[in-house]
Amino acid sequence: MSSWNHEPPYYAVMFSSRLRDGEDDQYQAMAARMVALAERQPGYLGLESVRDADGRGITISYWTDEAAIRAWREQVEHREARRLGREKWYRWFSLRVARVERQQFGESDDRPVS
Amino acid sequence: MSSWNHEPPYYAVMFSSRLRDGEDDQYQAMAARMVALAERQPGYLGLESVRDADGRGITISYWTDEAAIRAWREQVEHREARRLGREKWYRWFSLRVARVERQQFGESDDRPVS
Numbered sequence: 643m644s645s646w647n648h649e650p651p652y653y654a655v656m657f658s659s660r661l662r663d664g665e666d667d668q669y670q671a672m673a674a675r676m677v678a679l680a681e682r683q684p685g686y687l688g689l690e691s692v693r694d695a696d697g698r699g700i701t702i703s704y705w706t707d708e709a710a711i712r713a714w715r716e717q718v719e720h721r722e723a724r725r726l727g728r729e730k731w732y733r734w735f736s737l738r739v740a741r742v743e744r745q746q747f748g749e750s751d752d753r754p755v756s
Numbered sequence: 757m758s759s760w761n762h763e764p765p766y767y768a769v770m771f772s773s774r775l776r777d778g779e780d781d782q783y784q785a786m787a788a789r790m791v792a793l794a795e796r797q798p799g800y801l802g803l804e805s806v807r808d809a810d811g812r813g814i815t816i817s818y819w820t821d822e823a824a825i826r827a828w829r830e831q832v833e834h835r836e837a838r839r840l841g842r843e844k845w846y847r848w849f850s851l852r853v854a855r856v857e858r859q860q861f862g863e864s865d866d867r868p869v870s
Contacts (some may be wrong), residue, residue, distance in 0.1 A: 650852075652845040654768075654770065654852065654854050656770070656802050656816060658806070659815075662864065669827075670815070672869050674772060675759065690772050690814060692806045692807065692808050692812050692813060692814045693806065693808060694807075694808055694809075695809065696806060698806050699806060700804060700806045700816065702770060702772075702814065711861065713779040716770045726789070728862055728864070729806060731861070732862065732864060733864055734861070734862065734863045734864070735792045735862045736857065736859065736860070736862075737860045737861075738764075738856050738858070738860075739767050739856070739857050739858050739859075740854035740855055740856040740857060741854055741855045741857060742852050743853050744853050745850065745851065745852045745853075746850070746852075747848070747849070747850050748842055748846065748848065748849045748850075749847070749848045750776065750842070750846060750848070751866050752846055
């Protein structure tokens, strides 16, 4: 997700984590399922996620407002995934909720954007 | 940076990017230099950065307030690095400034946190 048609203000949930044992199939299936579920939530705007070979990851999801974030936090499968994450997958994590106040996008002009 | 002793509110700069050609030595040296410089700026709180094998990266830096972010934006070497980034390194990027309103941390209790 490089560019964006939603103007600030909106909200971001920044989730940083480190996996204990790398990204196994079960973890990947859970992560993909959570993306699919988030996309169906009211107020969902988008998501960016990167994880490196050492299991360090940052996922940022974007939402219209705090009520949308609260509703997603209460979603039943998402609650269960978070419980499993704490128990099984994550060595550590941090979660921050922030109000996006401004944004800027750039692209090189000689290559396609993916 | 898994845990944290700074209470909200504070500010986050979320920088997402994709490199054109992967992470060469010159890019890595620039990125390391920028971290070293940021750490010397007034109002700097911390930084998290992840880049995957496809060259997709998310870096989040944390600052006490917007004035600190503006001062970092005007830092001379940082300006030059951003110019080079647009010209040479990044296929695309996005930058968002957000006010962190709440946070949560977790660690597994059976393994050391790194």
